[in-house]
Amino acid sequence: MEINDLPKLHSDFSVDCVVFGFDKGELRILLIERAEEPFKDYLALPGNLVYDNENIDQAANRVLTELTSLNDVYMEQLYTFGDVNRHPQGRVITVAYFSLIKVKKHTLNPLSTYAKKAQWCAVADLPPLAFDHQLILEKAYKRLQNKIRYQPIGFELLPEKFTLSQLQQLYEVILEKPIDKRNFRKKILSFGLLIELDEKQKNVSHRAAKLYKFNKTRYNNLKKMGFSFEL
Amino acid sequence: MEINDLPKLHSDFSVDCVVFGFDKGELRILLIERAEEPFKDYLALPGNLVYDNENIDQAANRVLTELTSLNDVYMEQLYTFGDVNRHPQGRVITVAYFSLIKVKKHTLNPLSTYAKKAQWCAVADLPPLAFDHQLILEKAYKRLQNKIRYQPIGFELLPEKFTLSQLQQLYEVILEKPIDKRNFRKKILSFGLLIELDEKQKNVSHRAAKLYKFNKTRYNNLKKMGFSFEL
């Protein structure tokens, strides 16, 4: 595809996506390795310019679709970063998005023009990132830590069917503190938002735990009636 | 000043400010009346284009300074609105800011090129606004309603010295619900963030109430140590 085939660009206006996933007991984000200067070989948030004829949300969704096989993903706008010197080659204002996905449900698509490859990286142990992406990530992580306490968004990071221990571990990792098991279960079940399935974990080398599903419909109904989730 | 004397503009990139104030028992916002098309004679949020050589936050501060005699104002970025059709004359992406000011401390500056006049309007009773400013205001109002419950930002809307009844009324107006007087006082005083002054209200035709000041220094210290304000 030639450059002239592409839609006209706003040359100074972009989106970047902070895509969180939860896998192997760790909180991870999706990063690409840059193939070009500036910040060649650095890890960076996936991002792209915003086309003249698309909304910003659409641009962010496009970036995500290019990387993964998108499938009803949680996404919200995070913050806009526009400091004069945030990009070494001129002014680029970027709107950062915050996204939560179920790692297992998505396969990473290979290659794109500007990036070598996309990979899941543990948030706890990251190298320096390109541009001001460290700053963007920090903002996103704080948002996640706050939001998970008063909105049931943790489920977006887990498989459809999960155990209470998995859910608890997710909260512990994100909030970076241990939680009492009995109190956690009591509390989370008290909302009546979990459906207990007639099914158990498989292939574990110990007692298998019951599986649960998040009752999204019920949550949406309760929300309309002023219900508030608060862990 | 000639147009050519102005710094170079990003023609498609602006800021808009939602400036809240509290006066005569009502929550108000600062609006300007547009002097030009589009939306001539409509009320609109104060805003302006972002210069090439200034950060977005600076642009927002500039807009506010042009309107009021700025004086340590609370301001934070709210959200970025960039739908393709939000501006009838072409694509304009705007970063909205959210600001709280003490009405009494600020005098409104007269006139600017594009606006007839700035005025405080009660949020509860507004005419249709220009562009998508209604949407922006709604987002800002929700932010205020949420944030006032877990951050002591209400004080930004009151005079330095205030009574507990004034504070309570502020919360009642913003949260749109009545609050029990005794419980409110117990709770708000329990944080230890209010300094009781040796002074009372003046010129009221009934028993004068004690005046209080918000102890910002103490709040900042406590915050560092993990204290959380929550009403």
Added chain:
DNA sequence: ATAGGATATTGTATAAATTACACTAAGTTT
């Protein structure tokens, strides 16, 4: 088959926070 290992599951007592609620005090106006 059985013992040992791993995680799942469950309840209670105590402390803390929230809620509901009504009268007296102080100053002003008539």
Added chain:
DNA sequence: AAACTTAGTGTAATTTATACAATATCCTAT
């Protein structure tokens, strides 16, 4: 001095949060 207006105050009942440990189930290894 009576009437009006807002300020200021405490307690009991309920709800919610916290701290804490033993048994159940299933798998693995011997």
